[in-house]
Amino acid sequence: MPAFNITEKEVRVFAPATVANVVCGFDVLGFAVNEPGDEVIMRITDKPGITISKITGDDGRLPLNPDKNTVSVSVKHYLQSIGRADIGLDIELHKKMPIGSGLGSSSASTVGGLFAIKTLLGDTSDPINLLPFAMKGEEMACGHGHADNVAPALFGGFVLVRSYEPLDVVRLPHPKELYCAIVFPDVDVPTREARQIIRNKIQMKDAVTQWGNIAGLVSGLFMGDIDLIGRSMKDVLVEPVRSMLIPDFYKMREIAMETGAVSFGISGSGPSVFAFTKDEETARIITQKLQKHLTGIKIGSQAYVSPINDAGPKVI
Amino acid sequence: MPAFNITEKEVRVFAPATVANVVCGFDVLGFAVNEPGDEVIMRITDKPGITISKITGDDGRLPLNPDKNTVSVSVKHYLQSIGRADIGLDIELHKKMPIGSGLGSSSASTVGGLFAIKTLLGDTSDPINLLPFAMKGEEMACGHGHADNVAPALFGGFVLVRSYEPLDVVRLPHPKELYCAIVFPDVDVPTREARQIIRNKIQMKDAVTQWGNIAGLVSGLFMGDIDLIGRSMKDVLVEPVRSMLIPDFYKMREIAMETGAVSFGISGSGPSVFAFTKDEETARIITQKLQKHLTGIKIGSQAYVSPINDAGPKVI
Numbered sequence: 001m002p003a004f005n006i007t008e009k010e011v012r013v014f015a016p017a018t019v020a021n022v023v024c025g026f027d028v029l030g031f032a033v034n035e036p037g038d039e040v041i042m043r044i045t046d047k048p049g050i051t052i053s054k055i056t057g058d059d060g061r062l063p064l065n066p067d068k069n070t071v072s073v074s075v076k077h078y079l080q081s082i083g084r085a086d087i088g089l090d091i092e093l094h095k096k097m098p099i100g101s102g103l104g105s106s107s108a109s110t111v112g113g114l115f116a117i118k119t120l121l122g123d124t125s126d127p128i129n130l131l132p133f134a135m136k137g138e139e140m141a142c143g144h145g146h147a148d149n150v151a152p153a154l155f156g157g158f159v160l161v162r163s164y165e166p167l168d169v170v171r172l173p174h175p176k177e178l179y180c181a182i183v184f185p186d187v188d189v190p191t192r193e194a195r196q197i198i199r200n201k202i203q204m205k206d207a208v209t210q211w212g213n214i215a216g217l218v219s220g221l222f223m224g225d226i227d228l229i230g231r232s233m234k235d236v237l238v239e240p241v242r243s244m245l246i247p248d249f250y251k252m253r254e255i256a257m258e259t260g261a262v263s264f265g266i267s268g269s270g271p272s273v274f275a276f277t278k279d280e281e282t283a284r285i286i287t288q289k290l291q292k293h294l295t296g297i298k299i300g301s302q303a304y305v306s307p308i309n310d311a312g313p314k315v316i
Numbered sequence: 317m318p319a320f321n322i323t324e325k326e327v328r329v330f331a332p333a334t335v336a337n338v339v340c341g342f343d344v345l346g347f348a349v350n351e352p353g354d355e356v357i358m359r360i361t362d363k364p365g366i367t368i369s370k371i372t373g374d375d376g377r378l379p380l381n382p383d384k385n386t387v388s389v390s391v392k393h394y395l396q397s398i399g400r401a402d403i404g405l406d407i408e409l410h411k412k413m414p415i416g417s418g419l420g421s422s423s424a425s426t427v428g429g430l431f432a433i434k435t436l437l438g439d440t441s442d443p444i445n446l447l448p449f450a451m452k453g454e455e456m457a458c459g460h461g462h463a464d465n466v467a468p469a470l471f472g473g474f475v476l477v478r479s480y481e482p483l484d485v486v487r488l489p490h491p492k493e494l495y496c497a498i499v500f501p502d503v504d505v506p507t508r509e510a511r512q513i514i515r516n517k518i519q520m521k522d523a524v525t526q527w528g529n530i531a532g533l534v535s536g537l538f539m540g541d542i543d544l545i546g547r548s549m550k551d552v553l554v555e556p557v558r559s560m561l562i563p564d565f566y567k568m569r570e571i572a573m574e575t576g577a578v579s580f581g582i583s584g585s586g587p588s589v590f591a592f593t594k595d596e597e598t599a600r601i602i603t604q605k606l607q608k609h610l611t612g613i614k615i616g617s618q619a620y621v622s623p624i625n626d627a628g629p630k631v632i
Contacts, residue, residue, distance in 0.1 A: 160532065162531065200521075201517050208342060210523065211342075211344060211530045212476070212477065214527045215476050215534045216486060217531075218531045218538075219476060219538070223538075231479070237520070
């Protein structure tokens, strides 16, 4: 085991937003984007224990209590696991993305915190070692320790969570030209509720359709075949239910596809939606049209255009 | 459209057996092997229409009536589609593999016939054009027009049938060192019955496990990662039911895995079972041990050892 000695006193980290599920990969696929994302500033302090001195951008929704905040809780688990619970830390969390948006907001914060402490300790081991601690944070934030947001936030790129017991994650390639257009319609879709409306029992034939599609999507990612990626991104199981929570979901799909999107779907549990495109310009036009449509039905929104983020978290 | 003129008078074709489902890819994945397989001899005759003059190796189970044999029926559909129903043909079918074994017996015959007529007519177009006709044969043989046997028999290698409507097949790569050990326990498991015992309704959580695994298998095939292929080849939905029709299935799995198999499962709808290995020798030992075990419980068997067949059907 490495020494885990303090090598820096302060660090500022960016960690990316993530799109989980990716339409046909419910609970097992996710990818990271360049924006939005969260920033975490972490400082070594003299007194053992973790404090959170400041949170911005959360409208007062996130707890400063270090026992209740996903960032400090996951960092605490990490420090305990490496036998350095003696270290004193102060955390500033700057939310640069909407909470409850379906963009992996809590995952970005958690991964930012874990990457910050890893950096302060000069821990150069594979980031996969941080995944179990990030999942602890997810468990507190969402009520379940899923990895389809934290894994891509931690590694960057596309990630498959093949199995949870034992944890088995696979990093997937992707065509470099793929762009992502994201629109967050400002309506409330809590993750817990979005999970609860999903059916427990499904038709075998629908499941076969779904795993044909995820196999097609994964093939398309490896082959760099954007048309195959687009053809495969269909969801006959989750989207028909979750789309009901998103204003004008099918109208937005129509707009995106008519504007040249490769595919369109719900990001995570929503309400954010995303489209893949073959270039930045098309992604930009799609976000503009979708935002215009949402304004027309009196719903505010935020939009982001980004390639797939291959770097994961980084020191800024 | 090409001319489709007769370029040869007689041809002898081999078409390979196939393993469908591949454990976690029920109804969407399949691959071809070098042995066993069927042979079709096809001759141009003077009189329009198709005759079947000889079938060997079928114990009298297959019809000589050209309206009821999958080979002639699919060839007839092909000839009609290219406007050459005027051509006269005689077919000899030499079954070199067991019928009702779960190894794509009818697909091998059908693909053999289609490849034979394609060869006689000098038709060099992509074999994918034959797929709809091969599926017609499957529909007659099994009561459903599935493609997970005929597609790999036709193309060789690993094939994903991403979608049926529209038909969308993807050819997948595989590690060259992968070997396949096949054992056919001589018990009767008709395809129709094997389908009927599968549940129509399943748990969403089991479906998620399954599509995590198929995504892992496809990733492993592209990455050449045999361990990932092995870890991914688990089936929580179909195997628990179909394995009941196969004598000592779980004991056979134990023997195969203890002998160094990468994975073990049911071929198609069974009763054949197969194991992947990293070399020919291990595959051979596994078949020997499995056959010995089956002999011990008074069940006859046939065994085959083969790499993945990348060529598909061929003139011999």
